[in-house]
Amino acid sequence: MESLILTIIATSIPLLMAAIGELVTEKSGVLNLGVEGMMLSGAVGALGAVLWLENPYFGIIAGAMSGLFMACIFSVFTINFMTNQVATGLGLTIFATGLTGLAGAPLVGKTIPSLPKIEIFLLSDIPFIGNILFKQDLVAYLSIGIIILITYFLKYSKPGIILRAVGDNHTSAHSVGYPVKKIRWYATCFGGMCAGVGGAYIPLVLTPHWSEGMTAGRGWIALALVVFASWIPWRIIVGALIFGGITIAQLVGQARGWAIPSQILSMMPYLATIIALTIISSRISKNNSVVPASLGKPFFDTQ
């Protein structure tokens, strides 16, 4: 049981990291559909760095930097050149798939040491809970820390409130004198770094090798999680764990021979996402403030 729960948590962490980053990006009014691409570059960057510097912690930094690099490309186009965000995001993913394939070619077939587990003094000795919650790796702790910080940041801090203002109505924010483009740049870059770390987690912990397209669609699930969480940070944890939980549950069901067709079990996580989306959107119609109002709209200086 314990090892199953640990597996669920491990599966959820890349989603968690990528989703919290995208949440901040979207809160500033930028819809970056390139999460999958940023995760892939995070993965390849991390693996390359660990092979080179032989320390898994550099993998986290390299992952963040690779994601940041991709986010910068996206920002230049969508924020400065005001291109369509949806098209640019999709383009970024396709571009990154190709680029990481090229960059990763010399890395194929190499393995790296995994990120070590960090035991938290005393707490890790608590039976059951200690093993699950307090014997995790740095990224796992980091992801929870970031979610707590972002919750505080968006709700109570002044920069956070400005960021939300930019996302809700960039024209007004601009007219009161806030640097809309600069704020969106920061938010998108933060999102890219988080997605990069999320991607880096895959070779650093889950499967320590590089193969092309190894994120296999997790970036898209992270995007769905943001909507699932209705842009509220802590709900991403719930969503990611539900998603991971159902994924693992269907595998366990198969191994134990539950009499449910595996195809149905395989689609359960997606079904759960759709149901959650339906419930949330029916609520949204009553309270319309959930979606950042300027989401996906390019901002023109001259307005």
Add this chain to the structure above:
Amino acid sequence: MLKFCKRIFSLFALSASVIFFIVTNSFASPTKVGFVYLTTPGDHGWTYAHELGKQMVEKRFGNDVKISVVENVPEGPDATRVIRELAKQGNEIIFTTSFGYMEPTLKVAKEFPNIKFEHITGYKRSKNVATGNIRFYEGRYIQGVVAGLMTKTNKIGYIGAYPIAEVIMGINAFAQGLRSVNKDASISVIWANTWYDPVKEADAAKVHIAEGADILAQHTDSPAMLQIAEKNGALGFGQSTDMSAFAPKAQLFASENNWGPYYIKKIEQLQNGKWNTGDGPDHWAGNEWGGISSDMLTISKFQNMPDSVAKKAEEAVNGIKNGSIKIFAGPLVDNTGKEIIPAGKTLDDGALWGMNYYLKGVNGKVPG
């Protein structure tokens, strides 16, 4: 007069073209060969095995062949475009190396009746489309024998891609090998419903281990399962190519796909004007379905096992090679107790492609 001139001219043109035809053919130009790959070859797995086959062709024919390769071709409409392009470039024989290229290959073949097509693992043929496949299940039988001798928990975890005949016959062959040495062990199957998703394959492997399996087998493409086995002290088998680099302490051996001999044979047939699509039934396997005995399936070095087990495995390999082991020989009983065939009979190749049941030794039910 004009008519006469025209006649003379056409006669001249005709003879010139005949001479041209003879001349070009007597100076044999290299045979143009096309390959379509599903992914970039990398250095493990399905496409890499095809790449090795292609390299054998290069080595064997040298300047007598001119090879064009297109990598990373998604199955579907893109494949049609790529195959057509290869045909237009004048390739005389085109190998399409994934199951999903079946319809695209047939479609393009119709448009280019003079070009020969070889589709890997498909079951549909036409006048100029032949099919080739490997008896992967023979390697699975050996895996079963080794697993049966090595398991301590008597639980084998198997990760399958999709519940199709190709994969199911592999599981059943594994079960036959397993039960030939160990009647108490059984196989649990997890369907990944994907050929390739390292994270999901890793998750499935973790679940198998959490459920008590100590030997893992896979019919998916990434080395993730072996890496998880390595990390958790379990053992497993490599897929398509040797994967011991990923799991030096966990890989028992790998069933390696060896496409080279088949490619060489078909190109030689083409050069001698003897290319054909064989005369077996159309609905399965095709004209070239080789296994251990024809070297299309090779077994990598046995490792991480005691000599006694390696010896038993070697015996099984030889048994399959010389025909003394018939993997699907009766009496065969499925896992619900229903008799498939009585003693004295053996399942024929057609029956293998119709497998939609598990044999004794496998837990659960085939989905769908």
